[in-house]
Amino acid sequence: MIHITINGKVVECKDGEMLLSVIRRERIDVPTLCHHEAVEPSGACRLCTVEVTKPEWDGWCDYVTSCLYPAKDGLIVNTHAPKVNELRKSILDMYLARHPKSLKIKQLAADYGVLATSLETVVDGNNCILCTICTRICDHMGFSAISTVGRGHGKEVAPPLDMAPADCVGCLACAKNCPTDYIEYETGNGRLKIWNKEFEMVACTVCGKTTVTKEFAEHLSQQRDIPFEYFEKCDECHRKELSATMGKIANWEREVRS
Amino acid sequence: MQIDSPKKLKDIQKSFTEKSSKYPKKILICCGTGCLANGAMKLVDTFRDTIKTKKIKNMSVEMVKETGCHGFCEQGPLVIIEPDGTFYTKVKAKDIDDIIEKSLKKDEIIEKLLFENPVDGNKIEKYKNISFFKHQERIALRNLGKISAYDLDEYISVEGYKALAKVLTKMKPDEVIDEITKSGLRGRGGGGFPAGRKWKSCKAIESDVRYVICNGDEGDPGAFMDRSIMEGDPHAVLEGMMIAAYAVGASQGFIYVREEYPLAVTHLEKAISDCEKVGLLGDKILGTDFSFSVKIARGAGAFVCGESSALMKSVAGEVGEPRAKYVRSVEKGLYDKPTVLNNVETYVNVPVIINKGADWYAKIGTKKSTGTKVFSLVGKVRNTGLIEVPMGITLREIIYDIGGGILDNRPFKAVQTGGPSGGCLPEAMLDLPVDFDSLTEVGSMMGSGGMIVMDDKTCIVDVAKYFLSFLVEESCGKCVPCREGLWQLHKMLEKICAGKGTMEDLDKMEKLSENIIRGSLCGLGTSGPNPLLSTLKYFKDEYIAHIKDKTCPAGVCPELITYEILDNCTGCMACISACSFDAISGKKKEIHTIDQDKCTKCGACVTVCNYDSILVS
Known part of the structure; x- marks a missing residue:
């Protein structure tokens, strides 16, 4: 264990632990848009930038993204130094110019006092903030069905060649974790449509409600040793079945005791 | 044969030297990309064919070497006859018989193939005496142009x-x-x-x-x-x-x-x-x-x-x-x-x-930047190409001694070093020693060694806009300050070039730049605002001229300039046929006029006018 100072308070943490995780544990509010517990940090949004210094640095300080910066003994961290706040404001200003319609961005910008952008608004700016949580999660799930395409201002998230992605199983990890709810999907009639690909859903054999896509169920049964039949029952019916079983056990116990 | 000991290397060196000493002369043909594009391969083939078919005494196809780039691409294809060091430029296949007869069989020089010094018009015989090569010190480029590239x-x-x-x-x-x-x-x-x-x-x-x-x-x-x-x-x-x-x-x-x-x-x-x-x-x-x-x-x-x-x-x-x-x-x-x-x-x-x-x-070089550095010297200089110089050499030596000065004797305006994210340095910096630290200190950088020389006809705001547009295109788009910030800077520069900028924009750009530098993930973002900041530092007046006076002093930004035909127009009609937009009208031997509504300010008329009759203001 090592000791670092965050905003004047001495804190104990693991050597090499990422600063952001220590900051969050201390319940200090540092904004992030591209951070997700489930995947490797990326350092794209830059909002978690903090000021770091050490006594031996002779007053020099560095500005680092806390999600990627490993804690070292004796480090002095300021999560809301004037230059850090100014940087966050400036970044949120840029975000607001690019995604004028995003509620999430508007809210966060307002928290930092940016009520309107001082920059040129991008007229066709959509709500994809390129945090790449979706692509990283998709990689993490083992599918890599979507990826960032292009570069610079024209960069976007898309399946290969903008066609229905062969590797997508419709798990919805991308859409459900999108911080701005940008990724759209449609469900209905026992089907799911996402990234222009249509999937057949597995239906609950008890109540008929749909559970997951057939491809996803097959993937999980093959890769994770979960029997396919497990997905042929919805969560609710699983729970009902479980309570029925528990009830039987309780009755049986009572019988045995009496 | 396996080369499995240092001795074998020495054996090969010896036998190769013996083999090549059989022939009195060597023909080195530059086969770098530039010379190849100009037909160097045809020269190689013709030389070899001629030597083979004519069975010339004391000559063999082995004398013909396809070498790497000399760095003097604008003069290509280049042929050097060794050991004399005779340097022929812009050689064509039809010159080959002449070269064989005069320069290989005898020691004669073919005047018309020699390099003409653009500064004084003198012909120079040996490449060592050409100022472009004379001031260089070649370590990294030691073998380029001297040995076969794949032997x-x-x-x-x-x-x-x-x-x-x-x-x-x-x-x-x-x-x-x-x-x-x-x-x-x-x-x-x-x-x-x-x-x-x-x-x-x-x-x-x-x-x-x-x-x-x-x-x-x-x-x-x-x-x-x-x-x-x-x-x-x-x-x-x-x-x-x-x-x-x-x-x-x-x-x-x-x-x-x-x-x-x-x-x-x-x-x-x-x-x-x-x-x-x-x-x-x-x-x-x-x-x-x-x-x-x-x-x-x-x-x-x-x-x-x-x-x-x-x-x-x-x-x-x-x-x-x-x-x-x-x-x-x-x-x-x-x-x-x-x-x-x-x-x-x-x-x-x-x-x-x-x-x-x-x-x-x-x-070699300076204390903190030892050795030499290769630069690609391009832009408005007389001699352009690849040069290797000791660190610490001044920009002036590079531009005037090696580069031969500014084209058409125009005044020097700025030199851009360090590639797209480098900076533009003004005339006052010409005596700056070129090394890693000196360049960084004045707001530019060494980069990988690009050097673009600009004359007074270059608009510095337009230059900053060009480099920003390159960086906007090439930003990977991962982090926000680089992806969005550089895009915003470029937009503001576009505004200024169009005469729609305000003095507030200058402050805004400086502040935004500061945050882009502090916030970006990699070097592309942290050095991205350099072309803007260095030009703003040294050429602020030109920005102000665009903003306050709505003029482009260099006569480049289309929205801020007009083309007019002066009274000394001879009515030669050259500009009329050069204009793709039918903006110029007039009869032969009468002064022509430009229709401002149709003129796109492309500058095609200025290029063809032999009488300086077109005023850009």
């Missing part, structure tokens, strides 16, 4: 792989690192990080596997030094990498070359396979315990892939995006293993340092 034996004949033999048989890895450290060699890719220190820290990390990577992803517009070296002296690149690999304990190397450099890829592939055939690459090199192999990784041409961490991702087959380097590549680089990554030019310096010693190398 292993010839490379060995000029002491090739001698340094490798020396380190493998006489030096310990640590001694090699010490020697490189002592030489003061700094990374030539732009960062200027001491190579010896990089190698030392890589070796210090405990790991079973280490990698050595050569960065040949030269992305700066107009820069071609690494390309020329890879094309013209591929074995020197390999030798430098092998020495680095031995020093840090790596057994696998990668050369990352962009897809736009097909000739470099072909020559490197040939060099690698030649080395593999004779055992200079593979297991137990030169009979020692050192084993090493090299693979070529081809880049798809993204500028950002020249950034070390993006490059490593690209080599590994991932999307070429940089990562934060709080943990350095020497610790966790390619495939998370300790990796040494150096630029092409850095590696080719290594064998020379080993052969001639660190002390010799450290004496």
Whole structure:
């Protein structure tokens, strides 16, 4: 264990632990848009930038993204130094110019006092903030069905060649974790449509409600040793079945005791 | 034959030298990309065919050498007759009979093929006397234009792989690192990080596997030094990498070359396979315990892939995006293993340092920036091309002595160094010594060695806008300050060029730049505002002229200028036919007029007018 100072308070943490995780544990509010517990940090949004210094640095300080910066003994961290706040404001200003319609961005910008952008608004700016949580999660799930395409201002998230992605199983990890709810999907009639690909859903054999896509169920049964039949029952019916079983056990116990 | 001992290298050197001394003369034909495009291959074939079919006494096809680039591409195709050093420019196939008859059979000079000094109009016979070459000191480019680009034996004949033999048989890895450290060699890719220190820290990390990577992803517009070296002296690149690999304990190397450099890829592939055939690459090199192999990784041409961490991702087959380097590549680089990554030019310096010693190398250049640097000198100078000069030389010497001064005797305005994210320096900085630290101090940088000279007809705001637009295109788009911030800066520059800027925009740009520099993930973003900040620092008046007076002093920005025909128009009608927009009307021998509504300010009329009758204001 090592000791670092965050905003004047001495804190104990693991050597090499990422600063952001220590900051969050201390319940200090540092904004992030591209951070997700489930995947490797990326350092794209830059909002978690903090000021770091050490006594031996002779007053020099560095500005680092806390999600990627490993804690070292004796480090002095300021999560809301004037230059850090100014940087966050400036970044949120840029975000607001690019995604004028995003509620999430508007809210966060307002928290930092940016009520309107001082920059040129991008007229066709959509709500994809390129945090790449979706692509990283998709990689993490083992599918890599979507990826960032292009570069610079024209960069976007898309399946290969903008066609229905062969590797997508419709798990919805991308859409459900999108911080701005940008990724759209449609469900209905026992089907799911996402990234222009249509999937057949597995239906609950008890109540008929749909559970997951057939491809996803097959993937999980093959890769994770979960029997396919497990997905042929919805969560609710699983729970009902479980309570029925528990009830039987309780009755049986009572019988045995009496 | 296997080259499995240092002695075999010496044997090859001896037999090659003997073989070539049979013929009194050598014909060196530049086969760099520029000369090839101008028909150099046809010259090679014609020379060989003629010598073969005519069966000329004392001559053989072996005398004809396809060499690497001389760096003087605008004069190509180039032919040099050795040992006299006669330098022929813009040679065509029809000149070949003449060259054979006069300059090869006899010692006569063909006047019309000689280089004409653009400064005084004199013809110069020997390439050594041409000011473009005279002021250069060629270490990295030592073999370019002198030896065949893909003959292993010839490379060995000029002491090739001698340094490798020396380190493998006489030096310990640590001694090699010490020697490189002592030489003061700094990374030539732009960062200027001491190579010896990089190698030392890589070796210090405990790991079973280490990698050595050569960065040949030269992305700066107009820069071609690494390309020329890879094309013209591929074995020197390999030798430098092998020495680095031995020093840090790596057994696998990668050369990352962009897809736009097909000739470099072909020559490197040939060099690698030649080395593999004779055992200079593979297991137990030169009979020692050192084993090493090299693979070529081809880049798809993204500028950002020249950034070390993006490059490593690209080599590994991932999307070429940089990562934060709080943990350095020497610790966790390619495939998370300790990796040494150096630029092409850095590696080719290594064998020379080993052969001639660190002390010799450290004496060249300045104290903190030792050795030489290759620049691609382009823009409004008389002699453009690839040059290698000792560090510490002044910008003035480069532009006026080597470059021959500004084209058409126009006044010098600025020189842009360091590639797209470098800076523009004004006339007051001309006596600045060119080295890593001096350039950074004044707001520019060494970069990989691009140097663009501008005259008074260049609009500095337009230049800043151009470089910003390049960076906006080439930003990988991963982090927000670079992706969005540079785009915003470019938009504001567009506004200023269109005469719609305000003085507030200048402050806004400076503030935004500060946050882009502080907030960006990699070097592309942190140096991205440089072209704006350096021009704003040295040429603020020109920005103000655009904003307050709504004029473009250099007469470039279309929205701020008008074209008018003056009274001295002779009515030659040249401009009328040159105008693609039918904006000029008039009769023969009568003064023409420009319809301002139709004029797009393309400047085509100015180019064709022989009487300076078109006023741009």
